[in-house]
Amino acid sequence: xxxxxxxxxxxxxKVYQREVExxxxxxxxxxxxxxxxxxHVGCEHGVCGACTILFDGESARSCLMFAxxxxxxxxxxxxxxxxxxxxxxxxxxxxxxxxxxxCGYCTPGILMTLVPFLEQxxxxxxxxxxxxxxxxxxxxTGYQHIVDAVKLAVEKMR
Amino acid sequence: xxxxxxEYYAPHSLDQALELIRGYADDxxxxxxxxxxxxxxxxxxxxxxxxxxxxxxxxLSYIRGDGDVLRIGAMTRERQLEFDLLIAKRTPLLxxxxxxxxxxxxxxxxxxxxSLVNADPAAELPVLMLALNARLKASKVSGxxxxxxxxxxxxxxxxxxxxxxxxxxxxxPAMPTRTGWSFxxxxxxxxxxxxxxxxxxxxxxxxxxxxxxxLVYLNAGDGPVDAQNAASLLQGERLGDALIESSAKLASxxxxxxxxxxxxxxxxQRHLAKVLTQRGLRQAVxxxxxxxx
Numbered sequence: 001x002x003x004x005x006x007x008x009x010x011x012x013x014k015v016y017q018r019e020v021e022x023x024x025x026x027x028x029x030x031x032x033x034x035x036x037x038x039x040h041v042g043c044e045h046g047v048c049g050a051c052t053i054l055f056d057g058e059s060a061r062s063c064l065m066f067a068x069x070x071x072x073x074x075x076x077x078x079x080x081x082x083x084x085x086x087x088x089x090x091x092x093x094x095x096x097x098x099x100x101x102x103c104g105y106c107t108p109g110i111l112m113t114l115v116p117f118l119e120q121x122x123x124x125x126x127x128x129x130x131x132x133x134x135x136x137x138x139x140x141t142g143y144q145h146i147v148d149a150v151k152l153a154v155e156k157m158r
Numbered sequence: 159x160x161x162x163x164x165e166y167y168a169p170h171s172l173d174q175a176l177e178l179i180r181g182y183a184d185d186x187x188x189x190x191x192x193x194x195x196x197x198x199x200x201x202x203x204x205x206x207x208x209x210x211x212x213x214x215x216x217x218l219s220y221i222r223g224d225g226d227v228l229r230i231g232a233m234t235r236e237r238q239l240e241f242d243l244l245i246a247k248r249t250p251l252l253x254x255x256x257x258x259x260x261x262x263x264x265x266x267x268x269x270x271x272x273s274l275v276n277a278d279p280a281a282e283l284p285v286l287m288l289a290l291n292a293r294l295k296a297s298k299v300s301g302x303x304x305x306x307x308x309x310x311x312x313x314x315x316x317x318x319x320x321x322x323x324x325x326x327x328x329x330x331p332a333m334p335t336r337t338g339w340s341f342x343x344x345x346x347x348x349x350x351x352x353x354x355x356x357x358x359x360x361x362x363x364x365x366x367x368x369x370x371x372x373l374v375y376l377n378a379g380d381g382p383v384d385a386q387n388a389a390s391l392l393q394g395e396r397l398g399d400a401l402i403e404s405s406a407k408l409a410s411x412x413x414x415x416x417x418x419x420x421x422x423x424x425x426x427q428r429h430l431a432k433v434l435t436q437r438g439l440r441q442a443v444x445x446x447x448x449x450x451x
Contacts, residue, residue: 025196046193061263134349135260135264
């Protein structure tokens with residue numbers, strides 16, 4: 001029998017208590033144990049950015065952390081950006097309107113990367129936007145529309 | 159891709175952590191930021207039977223000025239270093255190079271100690287520690303010792319740490335007056351491992367001649383490569399384009415030892431080293447001259 005440990009984690013402002021194996025990745029914990037499948041799993045070695053979440057408010061790869069490390073911490077996933085689909089976060093609304101997604105696989109990671117980026121830099125240049133996106137891979141290569149969506153979001157959030 | 163099972167400990171103090179790694183030594187891995195260790199565990203390239211997570215040891219995370227030096231706790235996140243005003247003021251080379259390390263999502267978790275102990279020849283921080291003459295403090299249950307950065311990196315992914323030792327503090331001397339700096343690298347895409355990179359430091363005397371020079375390369379051998387011959391060529395001289403070119407030629411042709419990879423052949427890496435050295439030295443000289451007025 002493998003070791004399991006009790007953890008208490010706040011995800012999207014809701015408190016969860018679970019028993020986890022230490023080797024359980026935070027990404028798998030969110031998806032399998034909590035059913036929050038908005039966090040996507042691409043490469044599982046920190047390259048693609050699909051699993052990006054906010055850990056205590058800062059963007060991080062959830063595939064490069066263990067669920068046990070989240071004990072006592074606060075996490076925001078893409079599900080935490082909005083309560084329902086009629087009231088999207090301005091960034092989500094901009095992605096919708098500017099066709100910022102094709103297959104959508106990379107989108108949650110990109111949104112969770114951009115939320116803190118736009119808080120720190122509310123008026124970015126196109127270069128800064130592209131640089132901010134460099135840690136997230138879009139397998140459809142739809143970068144131009146993603147950049148357009150971010151520019152639109154910047155206008156909406158002004 | 160899932161890590162193999164392991165026993166997990168999350169000590170709350172340095173003493174507890176050192177006790178644990180003494181007990182398990184070779185079987186244990188220390189988990190710092192996890193940005194290199196966890197991918198290796200996901201691939202099962204690394205399968206520690208015990209993981210000692212030091213993220214809950216608050217006493218290992220700090221940046222403080224102490225006379226002429228900066229003291230940095232091994233668990234300090236790269237992102238914290240990036241925005242630190244003391245670092246920007248006293249070691250601008252480090253401040254300038256930090257944004258080249260991967261992406262903000264990685265720097266939010268990655269730690270200075272973790273990167274140094276990982277000793278990846280393509281990583282930025284080992285190169286910077288060598289360039290800045292850092293000293294590193296290792297602790298174990300029965301005591302502590304200090305090492306020069308150049309003695310710490312002993313080979314590919316290998317450091318001078320003993321299995322029961324942990325890197326706990328980095329001591330960084332402030333850059334001397336009349337010093338110019340440069341950090342340059344070329345990567346296939348922003349945030350990727352660089353194909354070649356160089357940190358350059360130039361200290362001028364009051365007349366504007368080179369008093370001291372330093373050139374350290376990443377991805378140019380089995381650890382950070384200190385091109386001492388190319389640097390000493392500059393010593394005592396007025397730094398013009400011809401001399402800079404000779405120094406870059408010497409470093410790129412005979413002092414570095416790059417291996418080549420799918421992104422860059424050895425020849426291309428040497429070419430990059432030469433071009434980056436020339437640009438880096440020019441920038442460093444310009445910045446050093448700026449302090450003379």
